Amino acid sequence: MTHNQLASCYSISQGHSLMQKLKEMSRDDQMTLTAFVHEFPEHFETVGSNQLKARPAQQPESKAPCQPEPGAEQEREQGERLGAAALAEPMRYSELSRSLRALLSSGPGRPLPLDELDALFIERYKTSVSAVAGMSLAEYLQRKDSLFEYEPVQQTVKLLDRGATVAAGEMDESFVVREFVQLIEALGPVTYISTLCGKFIQRNGISVTSVISSRPLDLFKRHPNSFLVLGAGNVTLKKYESLPEVQRLMETAVPKARRGVKPAEAEESAFEVPDILTEQHVVEEFRRLILADGVDSVYISSLCGRFLQRFKKLVTAIIDGKPAEFLRRYPEIFVMTGGGNVGLREVLGADAVSVLPPPTRTKPVQDDATALPSDFNDKDFRDIDCMFDEEIQKDVREMLEVLRHQLEKVSFLAVDCAVVGGPVGQGLHCRHGAEIVLFVRQLPFKNFSQWLPHLVETLTPVLQFQLGQLAALKIDCVKADRDRVHFDLLAEGLSIPIEVLLSPIFKSRAHLMECIRDSPPDERLYFYAAFVRERNELMAGQSTDVKAIMNLMLWWVSVQPWSIASVRPTKWLVQLLTLRSCRKVQSDRSRLVAAVLRSFADLASLKELWEDADTSLCLYVSQDVWKPLLGQRPLVMDPVNPFCNLLDGFDGSELIKYAQPPVCWSAFSGHAAGRLGGAS
Incomplete structure (x- = not known):
């Protein structure tokens, strides 16, 4: 592989930059990758000016393979196939855990010594774990604690049965x-x-x-x-x-037969209610009750009822506000787990994150006519329409095509293709921006949080340098953000927001669904990029009139004074809520916009499963929806992904506030139209 490909693989497997690691290792000058590999000729072979090959590892003597137990035949055969493949081509990082599972499944059924497992691996696959993963076998096993049980004192390892995958x-x-x-x-x-x-x-x-x-x-x-x-x-x-x-x-x-008084009863009989109850009493009692139940979380209403039973006083008479709001003021003690439940940080762990509070509920707007100003009609959109003139689109789209081709040539990534998505890829105006998804070969299908943010950080300066060399493109404000690279493309007097995302190449849609199902819920956001083609196809089937309303609503969102980025709705959510309203209301442009704004104002009570929509809109049937989502409110399912509620974790309080009449129409007024040139 090339030097850049090796640096990328190292970033994926280790979670930090190879260049940074070499810099830390060097004492005087910064060590280059070329200088480093030249110091280890017994391990690396230089091919040409920019490529490396790994020399065959020495095969140590190893014990004879263990006889398989009944029921391990499938794992053993799979391991033998991987072993045969390893002779033909180098093993990939993504195949390591499967190969180790095959060895342990065909073992004696007892914990296997670490050195014995290492020797068996080398014997079967003609390479070592450290050569593939870039870390020792012990370190790799510790990172894969959901698959393997590693005992560092005894230096033994055994397979941890994960159970069958069940929907x-x-x-x-x-x-x-x-x-x-x-x-x-x-x-x-x-x-x-x-x-x-x-x-x-x-x-x-x-x-x-x-x-x-x-x-x-x-x-x-x-x-x-x-x-x-x-x-x-x-x-x-x-x-x-x-x-x-x-x-x-x-x-x-204490045996039940010997109990004179039950411990709980004895504790209650000795308990005296304080004369003055404070918020601290509520905190201590809630903590005591959750610990006594021995569970991960408890209903808040249950805690309030048991507090009343013991203290003879309502919780709400002691605290200021609702119980859930009160508990959020003690994040070092309590974790809001959703669905009206609360847990303890000391039980759930320091990394546990509380779910966001639900959006503030407001009275729904009952009728489109009540939301429309009496003197408002389609002529008020005329100035805004001028900003969506199609004549400026051609040159910008040509620049985006140059950008897409350049991104396909990113040197250290094995890019199979680049797909333009987002508003531009879905036939909307270029001022609303674009997403460019790079489909990269040999990326892992799971555990995105362990490798994707570090890979994005490595990619960001590379893109900034490469794109900055092109005379045909002018970019600004390049920055990394967890799973994507942001920058602005300057063209035709516009600053066009561009996001570059990465995705593995999944074998099929069924394979993609399987990977999402097997991933924890908080990891599923990383699969967003994989659906770029599906989003493009869905919007490609919409009429010109619907897309015109989408352009208006994306502009409306762009000019609102959002306090922080996380409360601004995503463009995909805005497009879907617009599409939802347009499918339900057949009217002129003013009333269509009013219907979309009403859906924004009623966000807290929305439930949209697309069941009443044309079957061509949703890419799955209702039975495919991940069942825990059905209990969430508000709920707007992503029509291309049955595992995604687009409102899950979104704080829509500001969107609801800005969508209330009559303030929602101020952005469309004549004096606001004069500020359109600064909106992006």
């Missing part, structure tokens, strides 16, 4: 029982209930309470033949009852 709608109580049994077998024999719930979310992307609609503690009590509750938030399997560590915990608990 959220197919999960039931029996599924939860099976998952808990597997987790306790892997983590036990004694496990905290909160730990089980956290692992369940990691494996399945949904909380236990969302599946069984009750507390996990109640589930254990309903299945006494499978589980044994030990108290203090601990649980084990019934089959482990005779183990010494289980017996010790059982002995510390």
Whole structure:
């Protein structure tokens, strides 16, 4: 591979820049990649001026492969196929975990010593983990703790059974029982209930309470033949009852026959309600109740009811505001998990993030006519229409085509093709900007947060340099933002916002859906780029009149005084809400715009599954929608992605405020039209 390709692969696997690492390693001058590989001729072979080859690794003596257990035949055959392929071409990073799983599945069923696993890997695949991953086997296993259980003290590793992939709608109580049994077998024999719930979310992307609609503690009590509750938030399997560590915990608990007064009753009888109740009492009691339940989260209303039962006073009589708003003032203690639930940071972990509060609900606008100023008609759009003159489009689109071809030549990425999306790619005016998605070969299909932000950071200065060399293009304000590169293209007196995104090349739509389903919910935003063609095709089928309304509404959004970027609706959301209104209302332009503004104002109560729309609009059937989304409000499904609620986590309070009549029409007034030249 070339030097730049090697630097890119290193950035993906290690999560930081190779150039930065070499700079840290050098003492005086900054070390170059060429100088570095020349110091290790036993590992690298230089081919030409800019390409490298890895020399074959020495094969150490290794133990004979272990005999496979019954049921591991499929994994063993898959491993042999990968081993044969490794002889023909170098192993890719994305194949490592599958190869290690094949070795462990065909092993003796006990934890395997680390050096033995390393030797088996080298023997079968003719290379080492460190040569493929750029890190030691131990470090790789620690990064893949959802697949492998690595014991650093004993230097052993075993396969962690992840269970079968099941759609959220197919999960039931029996599924939860099976998952808990597997987790306790892997983590036990004694496990905290909160730990089980956290692992369940990691494996399945949904909380236990969302599946069984009750507390996990109640589930254990309903299945006494499978589980044994030990108290203090601990649980084990019934089959482990005779183990010494289980017996010790059982002995510390007071047998029911010897209890004169139940511990909870004894605690309540000794409890005295303070004369003056403060907010601190509410915080301490809520924390105590959540810990006592031993679950990941509890309904806020349940906590308020139990507080009233114990203290004989309403929570709302003590605190200022609603209970949910009150709890958000203590982010170091509480985590809002959504659906009216709250958990503890000490249980969920320091990295847990509270869901955003729902948008402020306002009274819906009942009729288009009440939203329209009495003297407002289509002539008021005339000045705005001039800004969407098609004559300036041709030159700008030619510049975008030059930009697209240049991006396909990004040297250190194996770009298969570049697709123009966003408003320009969907037939709207160029002033609203474009998305250019680079489909790159050999990118991983999952775990985007571990490699994509670092790859974007590496790509940003490269694009800034390469595009800055082109006389035909003038760019400004280049910056990286998590999963994309932003910059402005200056053309025809306009500053056109451009976003460059990256996507792996998925084998098929079914493969893409499988990868999204297997990813945690907070990782699914990274799949946005993969749907660029679907978004383009959906908008390509819309009429010229509908696109004219979209141009108006995208302009309207661009001139509002948003306080921060995160409260500004995405262009894709604006286009879909516009399309939704146009499909429901058949009228002149003024009333169509009024209908779109009304949908903005009613954002907090929206529910749109596109079920009443033409079947050509939605790329999936209603049964494909990820079931947990159906309980969310507000809800606007992405018609190209059944795993995406476009309003999930979006704070629409400012959009609702700006869409209220009569202020919503001020942007369309004559004096506002004079400011259009500065809008982008």
